[in-house]
Amino acid sequence: MSRTKLLICPYCGETQSESERCTSCGGLFEPLSRQATHNAMGPWYIRDVGQPFRPGCSHDTLMMLVDRGVVTRTTVVRGPTTRQFWTVARRVPGLAHRLGYCHACDARVDAGDESCHACGAAFSVYFDRNDLGLPEIRPLPWEDASAAGAGRQHHPASTNEWMSMGGRLSSFATDEQLFSQSAGHSAGTIAAPAPMPVTNGSALETHDDRMPTQATINALQRTVQRQERLVRRLGIVAAVAIGIGIIMLIMILMRGGAESAANSAREHLSEKPGTAADTADTDDVAEPARTSASSGAPAASSTSSSATEHA
Known part of the structure; x- marks a missing residue:
């Protein structure tokens, strides 16, 4: 069974089957993509619930996202000038002025201004890619100042300095074993590890220290596109709802007009039988009169005849 x-x-x-592109963020696993991403990585982070695990970017990359409209004044970011605390972009030194705001007084400024015309705050730019901008370690009230700062204020710049401070090269082997002489290496030097072969994403070991900036940009663009599609769909739904409402209103008005016409017709029809009855009653009254007149005429004739005979 394979x-x-x-x-x-x-x-x-994201854990996934072997492929050339990530199924979640869309990042390519090929070497050039990883190299380009490393070149653009830095200590600036953009909060996105859709892609919460993307790496940080450099200040240049951040400005490119501002120019593209991906980062706006309401975007939540963190970086060296915020001491790595999250805040809204219009409050971030080195970023807010590119969005048209002063980070200190919130006055409207131009993106090319070097300082605020209202409060005088300088719009400095932070270009260091490897410095997080964290403050020095300060012990908490219940911590010992010497213990809290011991060994953390100074970081050795080289292996020799670390060893001179009493440090060891490894927790799994002695320094003597690591410094054992081999062909091509003198005593007291550490052999540089052989470079790992670069593959197209077929092994986990080749990817554990690679993070593409292109994937970050693609993820941000997809987030904006999803929001635009959502807005368009909501607009379509609203238009359909308005159209249905208008049609229903027209139907109600037409039904009301039809009912009014029907009521008028019924009233007109109810008035016609009454007129016919009145006419019939009038004819009944006139008929006895004609009968009486006709019956009276023979009586008059007989009377005239009797008078003639008598004469």
Whole structure:
């Protein structure tokens, strides 16, 4: 029975079958895409519930997203100038002025201004890609100041400095074993590890330290497109609802007019039988009169005849 080979996307952490593109974030696993992403990575993060695991970007990438309209004044971001705390973009030093706002007083400014004309705040730009902008460690009230800051204020710049401070190269092997002489390496030096072969995303080990910026940009663009599609759908639904309402109103008005016409017709028909009855009654009254007149005429004739005979 064959086993399906799985890999973890180095960009969003999605577990999936082996492929050339992530099924979740759409990032490519090929070397150039990873290289381009590394070039654009940095300490700036954009909050997106649709892609919560994407890497940070550099200030240049952030400005490109501003120019594209992906990052707006209401976008929630964090970076070196916010000490890595989330806040709205119009309050972020180094970013707010590109959106037309002063981060200090919220006055309207131009994107090319170097300082605020209202409060005088300088619009500095933070270009360091490897500095998170975190403040120095300050012990909490219940912590010992010496213990809290021990070993954390200074970071050794090299392996030799770390070893001079009493550190070890590895927790699994002694320094003597690691510094064992081999062909081509002198004593006291560490052999550089051989570069790992680059594949098209077929192994997890080749992806664990690669994160593409292109995938981040694609994810942001897809989020904007989803929002635009949602707005269009809501507009269509609203238009259909308005059309149905208008049709129903017309039908109600037409039904009311038909009922009014029917009522008028019924009233007209109810008036006609009354007129016929009145005419019939008048004829009945006139008929006895004609009968009496006709019956009286012979009587008059007989009277005239009697008078003639008597004469």
